Each structure stands twice: as structure tokens, then as C-alpha cells.
Amino acid sequence: METIPDLRSYGGADAYLRNCASREVLDFLSSKWVCLTIGALRPGTMRFSELRRRLDGITQKMLTQSLRDCERNGLVLRTVYPTVPPRVEYRLTDLGQSLAGLTDxxxxxxxxxxxxxxxAQGEYDERAARAPEPV
Known part of the structure; x- marks a missing residue:
């Protein structure tokens, strides 16, 4: 079997390599709330309270963290309007829109x-609960 070369020397990424930065991206994207937040924003701009209602079960703290992480990673744009109280809206960037298709x-x-x-889970659990059979 042939070993796959390290593609980073050619300017690429290889998530199968332990030190590849793309693993951090995969770790970020594997969050349930990040995926659902991206999907919820796909139709268009939303306010925090609208997102919280759409993402049933998310806490205010988790939604805040997910939105900050998405903004930091260039997926979400946060716009604050100078009103009293301030109005804040969130929308996907072009990069976020390109990801939204995958998360959907x-x-x-x-x-x-x-x-x-x-x-499959039920069948596995049944097998696991039985005593091991001799080979």
C-alpha cells in the first residue's frame, strides 16, 4: 500500500496529519450548535432573539459563544445599529453561505x-448486553 504524501509541502492541507491546521477548522465545525446556527442563518439576516427561538434548546451563553466563534472564523457578520437599545443583526458572509450548503x-x-x-443503535445495544459467545 502506498503512503499518501504530506500535501502541505505543495501548498495544500491534509487533515489526516496531526499538526495540520485544518484539524482546528474541523473541530470548530463539528460543534452541533455551530452547524445549526449556520443553517438557521442561511435564509437571511436575523436578530439574536430570532435565532434563539429558532434554535430550540440552545442557551443564551451557547448562542453567544457560537456566534462569536462564527464571526471570528469569518462565517458570520455582526452588525450593530446605533439605536437605543442597540439593535444587533447577524448574517452569513459569503464564506458562511458556502458552508451553509454543507451543513444543510x-x-x-x-x-x-x-x-x-x-x-442500528438498538441492535448494537442488544448485542452488547448479551454475554460474549465462545468463538
């Missing part, structure tokens, strides 16, 4: 295969 595909796949996963 994962969400749709999850919703479509939820029952298949639950059946």
Missing part, C-alpha cells in the same frame, strides 16, 4: 436517516 446537507441526511441510526 448533513442536517437533511440526519433527519432522513434518524430511524435507521436508532435501529
Amino acid at each position: 446537507a448533513i442536517r437533511i441526511w440526519s433527519e432522513s436517516h434518524m430511524s435507521d441510526i436508532q435501529v
Whole structure:
């Protein structure tokens, strides 16, 4: 079997390598709330309270952190309007829009295969609960 070369020397990234910076990106994107926040913002601009209502179960602290992380990573643009009280809106950047298609595909796949996963989990749990059989 041929070993795959380290692509970083060619200007690329290789997430399979332990020190590749793309692993940090994958770690960030693997957050449930980041994926759902990106998906919730896909249709357009929203205020914090609208997002919180859309993301049932998210805490104010977690939504704040997810939005800050998304803004820091260039996926979300936060706009503050000079009103009293200040009005703050969030929308996806072009980079965020390019990611939203992927997160939507994962969400749709999850919703479509939820029952298949639950059946597989039940079967696994049944097997795991039985005493091991001799080979």
C-alpha cells in the first residue's frame, strides 16, 4: 500500500496529519450548535432573539459563544445599529453561505436517516448486553 504524501509541502492541507491546521477548522465545525446556527442563518439576516427561538434548546451563553466563534472564523457578520437599545443583526458572509450548503446537507441526511441510526443503535445495544459467545 502506498503512503499518501504530506500535501502541505505543495501548498495544500491534509487533515489526516496531526499538526495540520485544518484539524482546528474541523473541530470548530463539528460543534452541533455551530452547524445549526449556520443553517438557521442561511435564509437571511436575523436578530439574536430570532435565532434563539429558532434554535430550540440552545442557551443564551451557547448562542453567544457560537456566534462569536462564527464571526471570528469569518462565517458570520455582526452588525450593530446605533439605536437605543442597540439593535444587533447577524448574517452569513459569503464564506458562511458556502458552508451553509454543507451543513444543510448533513442536517437533511440526519433527519432522513434518524430511524435507521436508532435501529442500528438498538441492535448494537442488544448485542452488547448479551454475554460474549465462545468463538
